[in-house]
Amino acid sequence: MTGYIEDITFLNEKAIKFGNEKVEAILAPSLGSNLLSLKYKHKDIEVLRTPVSLEEYKKAPILYGMPILFPPNRIEGGQFTYKGTEYRFPVNERGKFNHIHGFLHDKPWQVCKKEVNGKEIVINTEFSSSEFDLKDSFPQDITVNMSLSLRAETLDIKLEITNKGIEPFPWGAGYHTVFNFPFGPGGKLEDCRISLPVNKHWELNERSLPTGAIHETADTMEIQNGFSLEGRLFDDLFGYDEERALENECILTDQEAGIHVIYHADQHFMFWVLFNQEGFVCPEPYTWVTNAPNLDLSAKLTGLRELRSGETVQLRTRLAIKDI
Template structure:
């Protein structure tokens, strides 16, 4: 047991949560709503890094939990007509985005997860969660494979660490398609405004999207602002963004870096280099939050006629494990 940290079960508004505390930091995860890491805060400085639902908005959050906290998407983003064929098998998902006729965001951000363990050590407070899919789980209808996704969050003096793994427990290969729809507050400091905020993102090329928000397989020329997004930075609401980019790590790191010039503090979201794509969305340039979304794969990847190395579509062999770590911390 650590004197610096705690891990305990307690409500987040009216939803059961596992809370982590370490020094000035605290975080909360909601097992019953997609294992969503719904809060990450610095209590000492009153920083709230993630967009959280209010007590009055919990019902609407549960109905559509994609734009608060850190939702896990599997498969992420849009799939044309809710279907794709991969490795000789056709997968059919419900069309849940009427405007585009696509399936959007998968099933895991709304599903109930199991808490494996939580506690503290000499170096961290932590919680481990998992969801296992087999013939008895309703998600198996859409993803007919036996597999387990695990999420582990740990909190210590350096900030928040996320570890995610996908374990194929079946006898045939499965498509591994995953992302996080992370909703970052901008500003996250109480006395700042969005005008005090600028960010950089390790993007490479911009994917061209058609009228259904699906990649054409071609790239678009970057604007001067998009070039600045990679280097000197720009406002999270510089323009309405629902944009898709390749990831291009810089100095060995794949990250979104948000700087608050008024508070003179920087938030780093270092997502690991296994994520080959970025989606970025800012609610039509509305101040308050934006979503830099690390994606393993290209949107609609199985339906795009490009090599798997380019689309990031991972074939996870029987018994195989895919994993990656990400960090949120300040400097």
């Protein structure tokens, strides 16, 4: 299966188109290293929500492709303190006075590697905080390296976060992955199902922040086996509180299109946010719960982790497109 890589212009930005006989994708390094297109060529189906113009994209960049979140979701008042160090982010959700979505998704990344190795295509990009004035928000020096590996209809994504500074910092990461749903043009939501590997529902307040109350999910078996989004809107936070007997993967199925997408996340991703609007759905894997550094809960419960000087953590996710 022959792979290919092309340098293209997309949304008036330099971008990378890569693919094989099964799948074609577009990555925009200058737009937060966002995977803005993932097309299943066999059925001419665009799996991800892709903007048609730069103007459309600029209206809501977080609602296209696969934005990288660091930190993920919301930070109350845009600030927290960890071991005496203050972290201050811009309050960009003004109606709720929160910071939302972090600082990686809207910064340019550098391209480190583009190569075809037999049946595998590898694209590697990197973000370095030293290239930006982030000291007021995130005073530690970090690098984040993303590696995309495409083989047949499966895309593996590895995110490496490295502490280049002296002091430890708390970290949380995630993806705001935006799928067309239904997948096919003219499809019906009644023909679609989504499943999540969760059994706990975190209660949120009017600012969409966790209250600390955690409940059993309603209809746990249904949410784990697949349910319809027809007539239902979500902006909900879920977790899983047992030794993981389930595969940590969300499965999106469109019977009319005849495909399903398996979205796998490794053991670091303890939480899933589900957000949907007409025509799309965002199953968002997170390593920490929303507003984790400000919650009066144990790190084991919230997923808050520390990265010490010189340490690197690797996070792995995978998207696989299959015929039903």
